[in-house]
Amino acid sequence: MNKIKLEKKHWFLIGRLLMIVGILIPLYAFLSITINDLKKANEYEEYIEKEAKLSHEEKQRLEKKIKRYNKSVKDLDAGAVDPFTGNDFKARYNIEGEDKEAFSYIRIPKIDVTLPVYLGASYKHLAMGAAHVDGTNLPVGGKGTRSVIAGHRGFYKDTMFLNLHELEKGDEIIIRRGTETLIYKVTDSEVINPYDWDKLDPIEKEDILTLLTCDPIRPPSPYRLIVNAKRYEPPKKEGIENEVVKIESTPVKREVKTVNTWIYVGTVLLSILFLYVLVSTVVKYGKMKRKEEE
Known part of the structure; x- marks a missing residue:
């Protein structure tokens, strides 16, 4: 009889452990996305404040290195390297903090994207945010340039470029680097x-930004979705900052809001379910122990 009770208790614990693990896996992903979403506005402001504190000399040194890199892209004509093929390619930009610090920030209000942009689309950087694809121009603007920024179609802690396919012609993209602000407007998208x-070559006299991600959303994702955008300069009377304020007030697309809402609701429901299963397991196990002692 005792042996049967012991086996019953063991199977009960194994079953509950499997339930808890099954809840924790999606809960961890949903909770990570929710926390990251709440933190991103503060992290963006911290980046802007930090960049504003750079000295004139530091800014000049950085600009020289940016010009040198962009010149090398033009002179070498080596082309881009696909960041999603599994080869953890490491580029060398010779720019301070290139491995750990964000070079710039990308904001796409319509699909609720605010991401740091790192130099070099390595596995590490793509897990941290968006990343510049080596072999293309740095995202600093300029005629005859094309900068390519890559991002995952969602990751365990951020939705990232999950909703990139929702962008349409005329939608705005903002690049912030220190005190510099660049505005781009979507012109077209294509699966390649x-x-x-x-398809990622620069076009003479054009200032182009291309966003790159995997396609389709569900793996395997053998293709690449690219969204092209051209530089937009607002009329001088409006000013760049007034235009940015207007763009940042763009309503988030309904489909994107729905995805975000389900993530928040899922986080709450899974948290409640986890606590319920945990507490009920402790209570029931306590009852089983007391029955054994009687």
Whole structure:
């Protein structure tokens, strides 16, 4: 009889442990996304404040290195490297903090994206935010340049470029680097093969920003979705900052809001379920122990 009770208790604990693990896996992902979403506004402001404190000399040194890198892209014509092929390619930009610090920030109000942009689309950087694809111009603007910024189609702690397909012609993209602000407007999007890099070549006299992610959303994702945008300069009377304020007040697309809402609701429901299963397990196990002692 005692042996049967012991086996019953063991199977009860194994079953409850499996339930708890099954709840914790999605809860961890949902909770990470929710916390990251709450933190991103503060992290963006901290980045802006930090960049504003750079000395004139530091800014000049950085600008020289940026010009040197962009010149090397033009002179070498080496082309871009696909960041999603599994090869953890490491680029060398010779820019301070390139491995750990954000070079700039990208904001896309319509799909609720605020992400740091790191130099080099390595596995590490793509897990931290968006990343500049080596072999293309740095995102600093300029005629005859094209900067390519890559991002995952969602990750365990952020939705990232999950909703990139929702962008339409005319939607705005903001690049912030220190005190510099660049505005781009979407012109078109296209699904390409991973090695169709001629699609990412600069166009003479055009200032282009291209966003790159995997396609389709559900793996395997053998193709690449690219969204192209051209530089937009607002009329001088409006000013760049007034235009940015207007863009940042753009309502988030309904489909994107729905995804975000389900993530928040899922976080709450899974948290409640986890606590319920945990507490009920402790209570029931206590009862089983007391019955054994009687």
